[in-house]
Amino acid sequence: MKLLRRESTVSLDDRLAALTEAADLADGRLDAEAVAHARTVVSRAGTRRSLSVDHTVAALAGATGSGKSSLFNLLSGTALAAVGVTRPTTSTAQAALWRGAGSGPLLDWLQIPNRHEVDGAEAGTARGDIGGSGGDGRRSHGEDGRGHGEDDAGEISGLILLDLPDHDSIELAHRLEVDRLAQLVDLLVWVLDPQKYADAAVHDRYLKPLARHRDVMVVVLNQIDRLTPAAAERCLTDLRRLLAEDGLAGVPVIGVSARTGAGVPELRSLLAARVADRRSWAARLAADVGTAADVLVRAAHGTGGNGTGGNGTDRRTRNGRAALGSGDGRTGTAPPTAADLVKAREASVDALAGPLTSALSQAAGVPLVVTAVARAHRHRSIAATGWPVTRWIRRFRPDPLRRLRLGTPPGTGGSRAEPEAGAGPGSTPGDTTGTVVGRTSIPAATTVQRSQMDIAIRDTATAASAGLPEPWAAAVRHAARSRVDELEDRLDRAVATTSLGASRRPAWWRVVGAAQWLVLAAALAGALWLLGLFAMDYLRLPEPPVPTAGEMPWPTLLLLGGLLLGLVLALLSRAVAWLGGRRRARKAAKALRASVAEVGRALVLEPVEEELTRHHRFTEAVTTARRR
Known part of the structure; x- marks a missing residue:
């Protein structure tokens, strides 16, 4: 059995960097408010760290009549907060500082103008007033005889306590x-x-959205002096149940009485421990980062991305974690990673590269060009190996490739020359300046061909976005069509710059051409010989002896043999040219498909793969930002 291993803790710096990267990658893809919130959290974290890491800002928050102002006065040993019951008396936040030297910039950032510095004597006096034994006005002492306020003053140094409005x-x-x-x-x-304590206003508006902040949260049930001990315990138990439903299981819950002082020492000790730890600020920032990452996840899954909070334990967030291939960083194993999902999608995209290339080839007129290559080879072969007497007639017929402004041999004055080996796209042989190639004369794609091309692009985008959340799937589909306006020109250029091999003249053309001239010369020699014999006979001159080959006179043999052999050579050359045309057409088709495939990859597949890579990086970044 394989043991689960706890994942290594990610530092706050790494999580902030990951959140920054996730926000940058999500920009323009996900909800703008979610992205802006993530960037606000990063900015706020940088500001908070730069101000002071030796102070802990704790805030007392509550509803009207909850007694938070009385508790604030009790803890601070001041009368800063006005106490009321039925109406809000705290209109602006007030701050009490324990030895708060150097806390000015922090309070300025918090925009707290009302501040008061307290010391152990003040806080201790307040504790003595309420007493630890029932409010008899005597000052509470520890076992060593010293006042608790004096001890706490040292332990609580660096605390900034705020009393918030209702x-x-x-x-x-x-x-x-x-x-x-x-x-x-x-x-x-x-x-x-x-x-x-069960009011939905505080639970739904604050506690549930701050579920990730359980480590920087304390819940106080005040006014327990109004209840019997049994009733107070039942209320505390029910409150813990409600908090657990809010995703805040384990948050400290303390029952206190601001009137009698019951539970206040426990609260004060907890505050002292948090202040002494000097890590509450970091835990708060880490929780903010996790919450902002949760918001990005929900935005990525189209389940809402605005807002500044998020219940890290709700169903939507759990589904988001599963889709991203990571939990909250507490366990050691994870579902299939995002990288595996990306590889699977890329395999699907590669599988559709063939249909995409076929559709683009049809739109680019590749079949027409392939047919023209075969016909051009036969045309040029006949012109090079046909009977010299009638060969010139072939020149009056248009060259199939030249009609398309393709494969024009060098020096013929055509629109382009066949690229030499190693020549770059858009260059003519020997041209190192990258001369732009003119458009070909290939007919424009038909409506059916354009429709087939659009379907192939859509199928590619659909395969690539399979399994992606809708916002990212939409981004992939948009990426697939982001450069579709360039396709027509790029395909035409790809066809124009592909080496079709049409300018290469096979060696057998020269051999057969030379043989045709030889047999023509033999036929002419025989014809002239026979003409001379006819002239001598017409002039009644003595007939010279005529050599024979068996029964056939040589002049006749030369004439008839030359004509017959020339015809046979021409017919054989046509057959060989037909086979050669098919072979060149296959090579041209392969080269053209490769060029078209390169265009499809550059204009369709690469933008899709870039978007998939962007989503993969976003997934990794947001997973890192959420990890604890």
């Missing part, structure tokens, strides 16, 4: 201020009360 305030500005600061503070302390 999140359910009737004033819109108050709610917006809570939303703003809830995105910036390092530690969120949600103060609930027994009457409204």
